[in-house]
Amino acid sequence: MTMTETDRISIRPLDAPLGAEVIGDLSTDPSGADIFRIIEAFRDHHVLVIKEQPISDQRLLDIAAWFGPQFVAGDIPVLGTDEQGEVTVLSNRDDKGVGSRVALPFHSDFQFLPVPLKGAALHAVEVPPVEAGGITSWSNLHTALDELDPELRAKIEGVNGIGINPYAGNMEGAGYTGSGQKYTSETVPDFPHPLIRTHPETGRECLYFSMFVHKLDGLADPSEEAEILTALRDHVDQDRFYYHHEWNTGDTIIWDNRCTNHKRSDFDQSYDREVHRVQIAGTRPF
Ligand SMILES: O=C(O)CCC(=O)C(=O)O
Numbered sequence: 001m002t003m004t005e006t007d008r009i010s011i012r013p014l015d016a017p018l019g020a021e022v023i024g025d026l027s028t029d030p031s032g033a034d035i036f037r038i039i040e041a042f043r044d045h046h047v048l049v050i051k052e053q054p055i056s057d058q059r060l061l062d063i064a065a066w067f068g069p070q071f072v073a074g075d076i077p078v079l080g081t082d083e084q085g086e087v088t089v090l091s092n093r094d095d096k097g098v099g100s101r102v103a104l105p106f107h108s109d110f111q112f113l114p115v116p117l118k119g120a121a122l123h124a125v126e127v128p129p130v131e132a133g134g135i136t137s138w139s140n141l142h143t144a145l146d147e148l149d150p151e152l153r154a155k156i157e158g159v160n161g162i163g164i165n166p167y168a169g170n171m172e173g174a175g176y177t178g179s180g181q182k183y184t185s186e187t188v189p190d191f192p193h194p195l196i197r198t199h200p201e202t203g204r205e206c207l208y209f210s211m212f213v214h215k216l217d218g219l220a221d222p223s224e225e226a227e228i229l230t231a232l233r234d235h236v237d238q239d240r241f242y243y244h245h246e247w248n249t250g251d252t253i254i255w256d257n258r259c260t261n262h263k264r265s266d267f268d269q270s271y272d273r274e275v276h277r278v279q280i281a282g283t284r285p286f
């Protein structure tokens, strides 16, 4: 495809194991050709970074909808609340929405559901200065599978992982805030998904494993479960798989939740931090 005069977007791959920056004005829709290139870049780079363009919640919803229909968590407990609207507000100030004050370990959003997310878009409304922390990092789970020890890989071929919703119980003590929990970990059912997952748009396999996965189903030798879980945790969280994002106000990140994990470092609580998230519905993992 050739650039036309109306094209106003360019895509620059990041100097990282995944991710690309989308450069250009996104306050209104660019051309169809440009939107198509953004969607191709999402498929090829897994994480898209848009820098320092403050946008409204409605614009965030509109951009996210290029990638698919919205997913609303509703009464599924996450990050300490079970009352989530179209846009999830994550803030370290109680009165502004879902609270999260502690570091978030590596995870893929909603891996504990029967049909987890395709992706999500996260927009920084207010963030602390970089030296105060709150850095969010995304890892490439295709590379994580490519670099998995072949013996370990052989052990997890055809094995399912079962994810837990860590927010289903009472997490107040862990620093999560929000309204009371409707569910306990006992009443939220388990949904197994393949540990080696095939990406539904590219056919590439990836290691679909995050800290949510706490049980394995289908191991040849079930007595190895704990050891394999530990080995996978150690492997998948290595720094060489990550892109680390140092936020500025107005940044938006859109990620493919099927082939990436993400985590967030803790931050100095004397600063306000508020990010808005829109979730994109996925399909059942295979
Ligand atoms: O606060 C952040 O930067 C990331 C939080 C997170 O895990 C999410 O929005 O899914």
Ligand SMILES: [Fe+2]
Pocket: 107, 108, 109, 262
């Ligand atoms: Fe997340």
